[in-house]
Amino acid sequence: MTHITAFANNFEPRVCRSMETGGASHRAFAGVSALLFATSAALTIVWCGPMSAMGEMPMPGGWRMSMAWMRMPGQTWPAAAATFAVMWTVMMVAMMLPSLVPTLWRYREAVGRAGETRQGRLTALVGVAYFLVWTVFGMAVYPAGVALAAVEMRHRALADAVPMAAGMVVLTAGAFQFASWKAHHLACCREAPGRGRRLPADAATAWRLGLRLGLHCSCGCAGLTAILLVIGIMDLRAMAVITAAITAERVAPAGERVARAIGAVAAGAGLFLIARAAGLA
Secondary structure: OHHHHHHHHHHHHHHHHHHHHHHHHHHHHHHHHHHHHHHHHHHHHHHHHHHHHOOOEEEOOOEEEOHHHOOOOOOOHHHHHHHHHHHHHHHHHHHHHHHHHHHHHHHHHHOHHHOHHHHHHHHHHHHHHHHHHHHHHHHHHHHHHHHHHHHHHHOHHHHHHHHHHHHHHHHHHHHHOOOHHHHHHHHHHHHOOOOOOOOOOOHHHHHHHHHHHHHHHHHHOHHHHHHHHHHHOOOHHHHHHHHHHHHHHHHOOOHHHHHHHHHHHHHHHHHHHHHHHOOOO
16 A cells, blocks of 8 residues: 555656646647748738739730739849749648648657657658648649740630639539539548557658658648639638638548538629620629
């Protein structure tokens, strides 16, 4: 009985210290995440707000072309591409971080024995790898967007067809929300790295996890990203709506049902845009 009492007296302070350490770690993680989100959101607003205020190019068919696909006066194409890459990456941090934070916290728990400092470094490495995938995705989108914009400016018939094409893209993106491919990638994003799972506390594992998460997320969010691209890549309201949709389907308890509800709304919006382009609405 004496041994049991001694063990209990020794165990209780250690449990309390562990709980205090865990609470401090959680608060520090939440604080850094909130600061990163606030910074990226502020930079996105500062960057996109003035460019939107400058006006977009009016095009035949009653739509306006985004400044994101154009060079500024005196700017070279490599400089324009670098500017787009930075803007895109900052925008993706602001849009994807709210849904990524729970996954990063699960990763910290999976390498919980690594120590506070190493946990932080490895978690940051997961985030860097994740957003690297989104940066590569953006750099693949940029030349396609520039080329399409150039063709639209040269050919009136193509420019006239853009509103109808945009409606078709939104409708297709809505249908994509119901696809099994979407459900697979969404499940991978929601479950990684797995609750209660232990992971090696090494850089290679962290890097691979970040890349895998980035690939699953970029594939799963392809439809919603396409909607942002056709509605207006620099439209802050569109960014906010897409961010809310991505976060809801990734974080809400019934994520797949949320994704389908978002798909129904997107499909309805696509049908409306098509009807408006056809002069029926």
